[in-house]
Amino acid sequence: MKKRKNRNGQLHDVWRKLKMNKLAMISLGVLIMIFLIAIFAPLVIPYDYAYQDYNSVLQFPNASHPFGTDNFGRDIFSRILYGSRFTIFIGFGATTVAATCGIILGLMAAYFKKLDNIIMRAMDVLIGMPGMTLLILIISVLGPNIKNMVIAISIAYTPAFARVTRGAAMSVINQEYIEACSAIGANDKRILLKHVFPNSMAPVIIQYSLAAGLSILLGASLSFVGMGVQPPTPEWGLMVSDGRSYLRTSWYMSIIPGLAIILVTIALNYLGDGIRDALDPRLNK
Amino acid sequence: MGNKLLEIDNLSVHFTVNNQTVKAVNGLSLEINHGECMGLVGETGAGKTTTALATIRLVPNPPGKIVGGTIKFEGENLLEVSEKKIRAIRGNSISMIFQDPMTSLNPITRVGDQIMETILLHEKISKVDAAVKAQRMLELVGIPANRYDEYPHQFSGGMKQRVMIACALVCNPKLLIADEPTTALDVTIQAQVLELVKRLKREFNTAMLMITHDLGVVLDVCDKVAIMYAGSIMERGSVDAIFDDPKHPYTQGLFKSIPDLDEETERLEPIPGMMPDPSNLPQGCAFSPRCPFSKEICETHCPNPVQVGDDHHVACFLYGSEKEEV
Numbered sequence: 001m002k003k004r005k006n007r008n009g010q011l012h013d014v015w016r017k018l019k020m021n022k023l024a025m026i027s028l029g030v031l032i033m034i035f036l037i038a039i040f041a042p043l044v045i046p047y048d049y050a051y052q053d054y055n056s057v058l059q060f061p062n063a064s065h066p067f068g069t070d071n072f073g074r075d076i077f078s079r080i081l082y083g084s085r086f087t088i089f090i091g092f093g094a095t096t097v098a099a100t101c102g103i104i105l106g107l108m109a110a111y112f113k114k115l116d117n118i119i120m121r122a123m124d125v126l127i128g129m130p131g132m133t134l135l136i137l138i139i140s141v142l143g144p145n146i147k148n149m150v151i152a153i154s155i156a157y158t159p160a161f162a163r164v165t166r167g168a169a170m171s172v173i174n175q176e177y178i179e180a181c182s183a184i185g186a187n188d189k190r191i192l193l194k195h196v197f198p199n200s201m202a203p204v205i206i207q208y209s210l211a212a213g214l215s216i217l218l219g220a221s222l223s224f225v226g227m228g229v230q231p232p233t234p235e236w237g238l239m240v241s242d243g244r245s246y247l248r249t250s251w252y253m254s255i256i257p258g259l260a261i262i263l264v265t266i267a268l269n270y271l272g273d274g275i276r277d278a279l280d281p282r283l284n285k
Numbered sequence: 286m287g288n289k290l291l292e293i294d295n296l297s298v299h300f301t302v303n304n305q306t307v308k309a310v311n312g313l314s315l316e317i318n319h320g321e322c323m324g325l326v327g328e329t330g331a332g333k334t335t336t337a338l339a340t341i342r343l344v345p346n347p348p349g350k351i352v353g354g355t356i357k358f359e360g361e362n363l364l365e366v367s368e369k370k371i372r373a374i375r376g377n378s379i380s381m382i383f384q385d386p387m388t389s390l391n392p393i394t395r396v397g398d399q400i401m402e403t404i405l406l407h408e409k410i411s412k413v414d415a416a417v418k419a420q421r422m423l424e425l426v427g428i429p430a431n432r433y434d435e436y437p438h439q440f441s442g443g444m445k446q447r448v449m450i451a452c453a454l455v456c457n458p459k460l461l462i463a464d465e466p467t468t469a470l471d472v473t474i475q476a477q478v479l480e481l482v483k484r485l486k487r488e489f490n491t492a493m494l495m496i497t498h499d500l501g502v503v504l505d506v507c508d509k510v511a512i513m514y515a516g517s518i519m520e521r522g523s524v525d526a527i528f529d530d531p532k533h534p535y536t537q538g539l540f541k542s543i544p545d546l547d548e549e550t551e552r553l554e555p556i557p558g559m560m561p562d563p564s565n566l567p568q569g570c571a572f573s574p575r576c577p578f579s580k581e582i583c584e585t586h587c588p589n590p591v592q593v594g595d596d597h598h599v600a601c602f603l604y605g606s607e608k609e610e611v
Contacts, residue, residue, distance in 0.1 A: 010394075010395065010398075113347065175388055176383055176384075176385055176388040176389045177388060177389050177390055177391045177392075179343065179383070179389075180381075180383055180389045180390075180449075180452075181391070182343055182375065183341060183343060183375055183376060183380065183381040183383075184375060184376030184380065184402065184403045184406060184452065184453075185372045185373060185374070185375035185376035185377060185403075185406050185407060186372075186376075186402070186406060187372055190406075194394075194402075195391055195394075198393055198394075199391065199392070199393060279393070280393065281392070281393055281436040281438070282392060282393075282436070282438045
């Protein structure tokens, strides 16, 4: 009998495969960098994000203001760096909360037939309302600030996750290995968490990377109508919409935060794809 | 006999689909002794798999429901024990091998871990010990232990079925239910798997319920055989008794529809007609519409099993209807 030494866990396999995917690794690097910037923002920004220098309004990007300045003479570079805090909070925070709730509800709806109708009809009610109206309604009730905005966006995205999870989980539950699992004496919780959930993850991961990008945009729209981040807080989406009246003369005011949003979204999508592929042992090389 | 392991008595399982009641199993009775192998033979749709699932209370509910009867395992009625208790029995005292090894293993979990899972669910031992035990089990079913870390898609069908067998036997169950374990495999692999099952059954002294529609498998592996038709047992007895002297017209029909190597036969004689629709069973004996010896009483009354030989029972009016007079 051979002794097994340092048996690597399955997570180790996933990481090893993810490392081979260059795009995913670059994306991971970008996201880690943005997270670090968000954490250490007050230490790295060259100017105060709210400081208004009326001697240098609407400056084109130059040596002292690498991304230029806005119509109040605020340094866009500093605002982008500091704004990453709010954007990431909205993008990841809201999506993570929505994904957690949606996955739990979706799994329960798929597995416990009696709950299916109750949960999914409740989700339909949320989907049935126009997105923006729903968000404005929730925020009007809770009060306009960034925390409530995250709560509102999470509520708005939960049904999407619940639906995707339920669909994937239902096809997994009908597989013979789930039956085989109950035949070896596993309980419901174990079957759901260890067998159904990992096997229905793929579409959920994609949904997550899409929703994270969308919720950043949704946060921007909300800030635009005054229901989200309040000025002078430098939220990326808000910065894009602030710059729209200067688009002809000072295009960089909108384009640069826009590029930042695109960068995060693309990075998330590639990382999501990479993780999905790495999690599937059938796609081994 | 005092050493009965499993006693199924008058079991009925019905499915309700679109307000129609599909009677999958009707008043089925079956006994298995310790260390004995019982073959359950029948056509597709005869209710073999439902019987097996009912034994460990896994009939999908809804739409399925066990509507009557008792299933006694070591004297305890499995239909009445708590959910927790039955979970402790599944995989531990009674385990099951499924028909299609291709889909019966979790595709994203390593095969070794799947064997280990059964151990960890039923025994209080450390993960390391469980892994060692799982490896030993892998070797026992003829898979090198260094393939522990591989995933199901890296295995062939026969290898997967070996893994399934390892999963099922690792906790040393008293009863193994094998639901057509060789149907999805090609003939050479079939022989290997059957050989393995026979060997392990001897080593572990496990009783077995072998579900199959292949009479060759029964002859090879089983001690006793029960012939099932439309949810009930038509004839049961020792393999020798039934193969040498099939009594029930259905059993005789079954044997006639198998090609025989020793005899020159111009053509096989299939049983005419189809299995009755389980949602609309005939009033009397379920086989009567296809039976060449059908009498009037067959269409109105169900025959009860009568003993026709040493450990040989048959449910047919041809052999003792006078006694029954339903």
